Amino acid sequence: MTDIPRFAPITRRTIAQEIHDRLADSITGGDFRPGSQLPSERALCQEFAVARTSVREAIQGLVAEGLVERRGNRTHVVERLPGIDISGEDIRKETVRQLFEVRRVIEISVFELAACRATDTQRSEITELAGLFEPPMAIAEFRALDRRFHWAIAQACGNALLSELYGKVLDSLFGSEAFESLLYAEHNQAEVDLIVAGASEDHRRIARAMAEGDPVAVSEAVVGHLSDVEGRMLGHLE
Amino acid sequence: MTDIPRFAPITRRTIAQEIHDRLADSITGGDFRPGSQLPSERALCQEFAVARTSVREAIQGLVAEGLVERRGNRTHVVERLPGIDISGEDIRKETVRQLFEVRRVIEISVFELAACRATDTQRSEITELAGLFEPPMAIAEFRALDRRFHWAIAQACGNALLSELYGKVLDSLFGSEAFESLLYAEHNQAEVDLIVAGASEDHRRIARAMAEGDPVAVSEAVVGHLSDVEGRMLGHLE
DNA sequence: TCTGTTGGTCCGGTGGTCAGACCATAACCG
DNA sequence: CGGTTATGGTCTGACCACCGGACCAACAGA
Numbered sequence: 001m002t003d004i005p006r007f008a009p010i011t012r013r014t015i016a017q018e019i020h021d022r023l024a025d026s027i028t029g030g031d032f033r034p035g036s037q038l039p040s041e042r043a044l045c046q047e048f049a050v051a052r053t054s055v056r057e058a059i060q061g062l063v064a065e066g067l068v069e070r071r072g073n074r075t076h077v078v079e080r081l082p083g084i085d086i087s088g089e090d091i092r093k094e095t096v097r098q099l100f101e102v103r104r105v106i107e108i109s110v111f112e113l114a115a116c117r118a119t120d121t122q123r124s125e126i127t128e129l130a131g132l133f134e135p136p137m138a139i140a141e142f143r144a145l146d147r148r149f150h151w152a153i154a155q156a157c158g159n160a161l162l163s164e165l166y167g168k169v170l171d172s173l174f175g176s177e178a179f180e181s182l183l184y185a186e187h188n189q190a191e192v193d194l195i196v197a198g199a200s201e202d203h204r205r206i207a208r209a210m211a212e213g214d215p216v217a218v219s220e221a222v223v224g225h226l227s228d229v230e231g232r233m234l235g236h237l238e
Numbered sequence: 239m240t241d242i243p244r245f246a247p248i249t250r251r252t253i254a255q256e257i258h259d260r261l262a263d264s265i266t267g268g269d270f271r272p273g274s275q276l277p278s279e280r281a282l283c284q285e286f287a288v289a290r291t292s293v294r295e296a297i298q299g300l301v302a303e304g305l306v307e308r309r310g311n312r313t314h315v316v317e318r319l320p321g322i323d324i325s326g327e328d329i330r331k332e333t334v335r336q337l338f339e340v341r342r343v344i345e346i347s348v349f350e351l352a353a354c355r356a357t358d359t360q361r362s363e364i365t366e367l368a369g370l371f372e373p374p375m376a377i378a379e380f381r382a383l384d385r386r387f388h389w390a391i392a393q394a395c396g397n398a399l400l401s402e403l404y405g406k407v408l409d410s411l412f413g414s415e416a417f418e419s420l421l422y423a424e425h426n427q428a429e430v431d432l433i434v435a436g437a438s439e440d441h442r443r444i445a446r447a448m449a450e451g452d453p454v455a456v457s458e459a460v461v462g463h464l465s466d467v468e469g470r471m472l473g474h475l476e
Numbered sequence: 477t478c479t480g481t482t483g484g485t486c487c488g489g490t491g492g493t494c495a496g497a498c499c500a501t502a503a504c505c506g
Numbered sequence: 507c508g509g510t511t512a513t514g515g516t517c518t519g520a521c522c523a524c525c526g527g528a529c530c531a532a533c534a535g536a
Binding site for chain 4: 052054
Binding site: 052 | 481482483484493
């Protein structure tokens, strides 16, 4: 009997396609206000670390699909996205809401498993990382530490596939332009400071429960943490 | 103030790197018995749908890392994988065990959300798909339908990010060579027939609860389903 | 009106990939 | 044991994607 095919064919994706999709997701995800100017080709070159020809091809696709348009010698997001009739603001909040829903589904289990399975070394690392949160903190510094903290716990859950999936949630959380633009908006600064302070306290609480190997306490701390941060972000930021 | 960088740099990956990683994962994941012959370069060309030069480069990397070795004019998995001292059989079962753990974390929530949020059209589709399970069924046919059934539910959960993540779990579930090799092993046929019959019944039960919009019943059915299939796969297959 | 920025076009070069051909050697089969 | 088949090794020419850069026309802003 012939061998079972074990592997799916390789799929190929050009750099322009990847850039196109990321820009399209960003636009439809509410990161750009309708009518606003897109970053220039040269600026996007730098951010994506690619040649201008790749960025050009991606943007040409966006023009063809009606997501952006040329105005003079500038590229702007169209005033009305095809097929979408809620505002960028609402899209952004829905994106964040869904992200928290996913976190509730996965993060609680990951943290509970880590509480049970982490090695002593991992518990020490988690405790040490929690101790580094010292408000007030610059947003960028806070987020970098926040990610390290969550990833350390992810690695302690003892399930490679679950760690990988949670890593993708963290990629969404820390790579989300919708999330970032809420945090960095000038008029949200005072509220963001409160979020940072609350989250820092929550992280220490989680780390203590983790160090004690108490999954129930960890679960309660995570539930409270998610509820608090989500409530503040959706209720108080714009 | 300068714009916040919104996008991470593009990463580049060659076809040979992708093939290398997939082969390495397959080998360390227990899909090839130690000492067994790897599929030929030409066979892998066909499966991956790439040129021989790409497959060659990937395999040369595996040789360099000590995962495979040349014996005469054949390529074989090494008898002892570097850094691994449990058998492929145990690795395979651990892979499957972790996969079920991830399913319990995510699938129950996805199904519960779908029970609450599915449209009438989606409920009808789910019911129809469940009705297509008619044991006895060929494994390949069963798995294709199984995947459609789970994906239909995933799309009904009302959270794009969660659907995407669950899609990756399904990719692992239906793309896992560890899983496939347990199912297709000749000596497991009778037990697999029992798994197919039990799963078909469970799917109908889930679809009924889904049609009734009963998340509690859906949750119970899913928990039972996962427990049953996992128990059979880990306890009775080899 | 002038300057700077942006999009448009073009160029030559590099790396990755492709399909194919051919050969030497080992494995397999009668 | 000999013949056939299969496999890995090497090589070739072609094509594509991508790169970095240069230059220009037109627009936006001061």
